[in-house]
Amino acid sequence: xxxxxxxxxxxxxxxxxxxxxxxxxxxxxxxxxxxxxxxxxxxxxxxxxxxxxxxxxxxxxxxxxxxxxxxxxxxxxxxxxxxxxxxxxxxxxxxxxxxxxxxxxxxxxxxxxxxxxxxxxxxxxxxxxxxxxxxxxxxxxxxxxxxxxxxxxxxxxxxxxxxxxxxxxxxxxxxxxxxxxxxxxxxxxxxxxxxxxxxxxxxxxxxxxxxxxxxxxxxxxxxxxxxx
Amino acid sequence: xxxxxxxxxxxxxxxxxxxxxxxxxxxxxxxxxxxxxxxxxxxxxxxxxxxxxxxxxxxxxxxxxxxxxxxxxxxxxxxxxxxxxxxxxxxxxxxxxxxxxxxxxxxxxxxxxxxxxxxxxxxxxxxxxxxxxxxxxxxxxxxxxxx
Numbered sequence: 001x002x003x004x005x006x007x008x009x010x011x012x013x014x015x016x017x018x019x020x021x022x023x024x025x026x027x028x029x030x031x032x033x034x035x036x037x038x039x040x041x042x043x044x045x046x047x048x049x050x051x052x053x054x055x056x057x058x059x060x061x062x063x064x065x066x067x068x069x070x071x072x073x074x075x076x077x078x079x080x081x082x083x084x085x086x087x088x089x090x091x092x093x094x095x096x097x098x099x100x101x102x103x104x105x106x107x108x109x110x111x112x113x114x115x116x117x118x119x120x121x122x123x124x125x126x127x128x129x130x131x132x133x134x135x136x137x138x139x140x141x142x143x144x145x146x147x148x149x150x151x152x153x154x155x156x157x158x159x160x161x162x163x164x165x166x167x168x169x170x171x172x173x174x175x176x177x178x179x180x181x182x183x184x185x186x187x188x189x190x191x192x193x194x195x196x197x198x199x200x201x202x203x204x205x206x207x208x209x210x211x212x213x214x215x216x217x218x219x220x221x222x223x224x225x226x227x228x
Numbered sequence: 229x230x231x232x233x234x235x236x237x238x239x240x241x242x243x244x245x246x247x248x249x250x251x252x253x254x255x256x257x258x259x260x261x262x263x264x265x266x267x268x269x270x271x272x273x274x275x276x277x278x279x280x281x282x283x284x285x286x287x288x289x290x291x292x293x294x295x296x297x298x299x300x301x302x303x304x305x306x307x308x309x310x311x312x313x314x315x316x317x318x319x320x321x322x323x324x325x326x327x328x329x330x331x332x333x334x335x336x337x338x339x340x341x342x343x344x345x346x347x348x349x350x351x352x353x354x355x356x357x358x359x360x361x362x363x364x365x366x367x368x369x370x371x372x373x374x375x
Contacts, residue, residue: 004234011230032305053278057288076281092372099329102321191318
């Protein structure tokens with residue numbers, strides 16, 4: 001329903017039949033490349049004279065916020081950038097911290113094939129136990145022949161009692177922090193994946209660590225491999 | 229009135245529903261006001277400055293906001309999408325990664341929108357850490373450096 005509402009909201013902007021034919025498409029595809037238009041936008045964004053900065057924090061002292069907003073009833077301050085500050089921003093420099101400020105690198109996780117795999121009732125009727133490693137791991141596979149999407153899901157559950165996993169409050173705190181660190185450590189990589197419509201999620205459950213990947217059949221194996 | 233029907237029924241069936249269910253909506257021939265005359269909500273007197281305020285939520289943020297000419301008619305070129313993608317990027321070489329390395333930011337978003345048929349805007353919003361709040365001028369530097 002949200003999708004129908006968002007399209008209806010945009011329709012007044014798409015007045016002619018030619019416009020309406022682009023209603024769905026324009027969000028995903030830039031049919032025209034207009035470098036001069038992009039340059040004109042950069043010129044606006046790079047100019048601090050045309051920028052309004054809003055800094056919000058509860059820690060700002062009332063005494064430093066001399067103006068009172070009568071309708072919303074809050075205090076604020078306004079301060080013009082000085083000439084010196086404007087010049088600093090026009091030629092902004094930042095200390096090198098090892099992280100480059102540059103264009104994103106090429107994304108090698110983008111799927112190239114969107115073919116639907118041929119139907120195979122022997123694999124899609126019910127989950128198949130494909131392989132077992134004695135006492136260590138089971139590998140299950142269930143093919144989907146119903147939804148006809150070029151996509152798959154890979155799930156991996158690690159059952160462990162290491163470091164008291166799942167047995168104490170301390171261990172739960174530890175694994176929760178560990179999981180957040182893992183997510184942060186993989187942030188740049190999973191963002192690239194997200195741009196290629198691949199997702200990775202890890203969660204710590206009661207007695208297992210649950211890893212899940214979703215995405216296109218074509219790019220998923222590489223994605224799972226690179227994550228691990 | 230604009231109507232969207234979205235479903236997995238046949239087009240004939242949905243057209244039939246659209247007609248039978250919505251034909252009764254009266255056309256009042258309302259003249260929609262023309263708001264397309266360029267109108268800039270901010271000018272040089274109130275841009276090029278910083279406003280500081282206490283929010284209701286206990287969350288430290290900094291937002292950089294620019295006013296642009298109306299971009300909606302350029303939807304085939306999607307110019308603002310380039311900037312929301314690049315400035316809002318969170319992978320290698322991104323502004324967010326730089327700010328995180330400095331312990332200044334928790335998250336960052338960037339995007340534009342078009343308003344009232346007459347103007348567009350673009351903003352970059354960074355959720356600050358305590359260190360980022362103390363060094364907010366350096367956060368502004370980094371945004372301009374990236375641009």
